[in-house]
Amino acid sequence: MEIIDGNQVAAEIVAELKAEVAGTAGRKPCIALVRVGDDPASISYVKKKEKTAADIGIESRLIFPPVTITQDELCALIDTLNADATVDGILVQSPLPKGINEVAVFRRIAAEKDVDGFHTLNLGKLAQEDETGFVACTPAGIMELLQRAKVSLSGKHVVVLGRSLIVGKPAALLAVQRKQWANATVTICHSQTKDLPAITRQADVLIAAIGKAEFVTADMVKPGVVVIDVGVNRVPDATKKTGYRLTGDVHFPSVSPLCAKITPVPGGVGPMTVAMLMKNTVKAFRQNRAS
């Protein structure tokens, strides 16, 4: 059994992006990081993104409107960033305060600056296998992890557990694409699936993104499976200072011995999301300069 080390793969990607940016003449790529209010988790996420951008040589434009900002004001702010030719990517940190329509805000971001890959047009491009679009960071990170772990999906049966818009569906659409490393037979299953273990046991590659702590148990996988665990769940744990521990959607102790490869939680898919956000930003920069 081999552990797929997300921290290491993310570091490789960051190093590659750094080299690419160092090699470009003129202005550097720029990402606008919009954080509304002072939610502690959001502060920490945005700091991490800012730091990684700095490591690569990407400029961060930090915009921290107060929690009292209105929908119209936020949209006007996005319009300004959309119109600014020196801004390549725009990230609006989720969650937004109550009273703000998150979907409307995400759709307001110009599709060509939507480095989070949440825009309707980018989702459509994913289905169309149009490489000019941006893929959401978590599913893009999953594919990158698999590829760098030398797991080709071609001809394999990929089972995706979960049908969310930011993980399950895009991961399924990526895996079924007619291209190298993809080309899989794909099953999407979810909370309403009957006899789930019979389905997941068919998986050559199992992508668990159902949001239930340690949901996937040893009886649900076949020996030799590759498991990508997307879950990040807090489980009460009195032995920890915080009172909880982080766990994935997979019961690691019993499942991992059966796996050919598996991602741990933390340290698997998690670290990939910021790296993929940066990769999307450099791509947006490249396309912005070419247009």
Place this chain on the structure above:
Amino acid sequence: MEIIDGNQVAAEIVAELKAEVAGTAGRKPCIALVRVGDDPASISYVKKKEKTAADIGIESRLIFPPVTITQDELCALIDTLNADATVDGILVQSPLPKGINEVAVFRRIAAEKDVDGFHTLNLGKLAQEDETGFVACTPAGIMELLQRAKVSLSGKHVVVLGRSLIVGKPAALLAVQRKQWANATVTICHSQTKDLPAITRQADVLIAAIGKAEFVTADMVKPGVVVIDVGVNRVPDATKKTGYRLTGDVHFPSVSPLCAKITPVPGGVGPMTVAMLMKNTVKAFRQNRAS
């Protein structure tokens, strides 16, 4: 075994649309039917659409540019139709002459008038389960056929054979949606799938859209399956005046006795596409008036 009669279901939909249009005050819905050149099949398809529109009370705006039209001229024509508030839907008949970029032309159509459902934004909305979008006529017709045949997909395993952009992928995205009649576990398989019969035999509902004549045989289905045959293939047949007969992707004589329900070819999915185009047009009209 029950035959799902596409002609009858299509006629029901046409009758419902006719009643809805009769009940609306003011101008009637309008679809622009753009046919480039004089391809005999295209002439026949557009005639059928015009006739069904007339039956319902939908106005057809017929535009038949010559085969010599340039890409720019065709785009300018679409821009004019996009800007015309009295045009609710725009259909550009496929195939377009060589030298014209079909994808670029389809993307030029305003998403809110894209009654064919091919626009990137409408595909994204389908993935997002956004009901304001338009779903391509064949997959929309499949779901309508299943629903009217009282086949709920909830908790069922739907196997989609084929991953095309106009049938396989949208059908899979529809079947997995979190809504009544959908809510299925979905497997997408294709020409690269290994041990295909083992996958298709799991299907409670099998949607065959692989474009190979009589590809699905009795050993590939389980008894009690519901089969939707999307294929339209020409097979040489010396006993026919035309020299060929039409057949689906399913070997009907051997498969149909095993089925709970099955669509025939012709007379199954085929007749649904024009009915769904009209349904999309009336929806575009409704949304156009409300906006």
